[in-house]
Amino acid sequence: MSLTVLTSCRLRSLCRLQRIQGHMMSSHVEAGVLLEKVGRAGVITLNRPKVLNALNLPMIRQIYPQLKTWENDTDTDLVIVKGAGGKAFCAGGDIRAVTEAGKVGDPLAQDFFREEYILNDAIGSCRKPYIALIDGITMGGGVGLSVHGRFRVATEKTLFAMPETAIGKTVLRNRVKKKIPELEKELVDLKSPSAEDISRVLDTYQNQSRLDSEKPFALHKHMSDIDRLFSSSSVEGIIQNLKADGSEFAKKQAETLSKMSPTSLKLTFRQLQEGAALSLRDVLVMEYRLGQACMRGCDFYEGVRAVLVDKDQSPKWSPSTLEEVSEQSVEQCFSSLGDKDLTF
Structure with missing residues (x-):
């Protein structure tokens, strides 16, 4: 350009x-x-x-x-x-x-x-x-x-x-x-x-609001599948589990994930792993670092373009595959921002 x-x-x-x-x-x-x-x-x-x-x-x-x-x-x-x-x-x-x-x-x-x-x-x-x-x-x-x-x-x-x-x-x-x-x-x-x-x-x-109290949890019938299919140490492992399963539920989840930003998938996966053991303040510091990393990258703007601006629903992610998202690039997104870090 x-x-x-x-x-x-x-x-x-x-x-x-x-x-x-x-x-x-x-x-x-x-x-x-x-x-x-x-x-x-x-x-x-x-x-x-x-x-x-x-x-x-x-x-x-x-x-x-x-x-x-x-x-x-x-x-x-x-x-x-x-x-x-x-x-x-x-x-x-x-x-x-x-x-x-x-x-x-x-x-x-x-x-x-x-x-x-x-x-x-x-x-x-x-x-x-x-x-x-x-x-x-x-x-x-x-x-x-x-x-x-x-x-x-x-x-x-x-x-x-x-x-x-x-x-x-x-x-x-x-x-x-x-x-x-x-x-x-x-x-x-x-x-x-x-x-x-x-x-x-x-x-x-x-x-006073018990009208639907007997209705089962909507995902109840899928809970064992969710536990089994999403129990992996990597996003790539989850995708592999979903594709190998072959059920309609698994196919639907794989299709949904295939449309997402590969970078965001890897960031979210690690974020969920680390966030479970953090206090609210530590989670917010982590979230702020990730937000600023996304603002420095390309996929945030491309996602907004595809969904909110042009509305073509066809984002062009960069990198375009999970394999191209390096562990080093993920690590950098979680790194301290120094004097620009979030403080309370």
């Missing part, structure tokens, strides 16, 4: 980034997050329903200081976070803005993830009960805003794009969408509640 073409691409990316940032900072744009005190509860409402409450940097910079203020405020007993619009809690981070920033070397590409993970840590360590009402689509950054807190409430409309981690108490609900406002009011009306008091309220609603 010629220097002229590269310069043109950078200019287009810079112009798109400036438009995005200008839109984000415009006084005519409705507030992306609403922060209010209701009784003795601090209430965070993610307020970008037109984009499924996607999380951006201005929202993070509003939520973090307010959360810390409420945590130290003797007049605040608990914190509730929810999404506006009825379709989504939060559909993830504003990837388009981060992508355009990464292309032109704008610090937003570093600042967004750094400040997002610092917020996630603040949620995970918050001394006040933190209750996430996870109604609707919840992906990426939305998972970070919810699962790290002490209490999570899901409805029949909750759709996660990541597996949930076992941190604190999770209250899964079926057919209780209409009861969420009632639940929120009851939580807000609690007087100086302990964690046990909040648990009792949530358990009351959980006991």
Whole structure:
């Protein structure tokens, strides 16, 4: 690619980034997050329903200081976070803005993830009960805003794009969408509640949501296959197991994995292995290193192009095969960033 073409691409990316940032900072744009005190509860409402409450940097910079203020405020007993619009809690981070920033070397590409993970840590360590009402689509950054807190409430409309981690108490609900406002009011009306008091309220609603309690776990019939097929010391071993098995289930998993970035598959595999033994803070440091490594590479931008921009669903990964992804390149992605590492 010629220097002229590269310069043109950078200019287009810079112009798109400036438009995005200008839109984000415009006084005519409705507030992306609403922060209010209701009784003795601090209430965070993610307020970008037109984009499924996607999380951006201005929202993070509003939520973090307010959360810390409420945590130290003797007049605040608990914190509730929810999404506006009825379709989504939060559909993830504003990837388009981060992508355009990464292309032109704008610090937003570093600042967004750094400040997002610092917020996630603040949620995970918050001394006040933190209750996430996870109604609707919840992906990426939305998972970070919810699962790290002490209490999570899901409805029949909750759709996660990541597996949930076992941190604190999770209250899964079926057919209780209409009861969420009632639940929120009851939580807000609690007087100086302990964690046990909040648990009792949530358990009351959980006991009302047993309509689907007899339905088996959707993957129950596949659990033995999952344990057998995915028990390997490498991604290549997993792929080999799936191809050798020949069952429809195995074929489907192999087909899905074949469409993914080979680099991302290897990074994710090692990340899962190492993350199981780490604290939340150590996991966030690892995640930040990996995020910055992906921003330095090619596949992140190619994936965004194929899925969100051109929408041709045909990414051209580099390297294109698992065998071409060296252990050295994987190791580099997990290495310390020195003075640019994530700190709390």
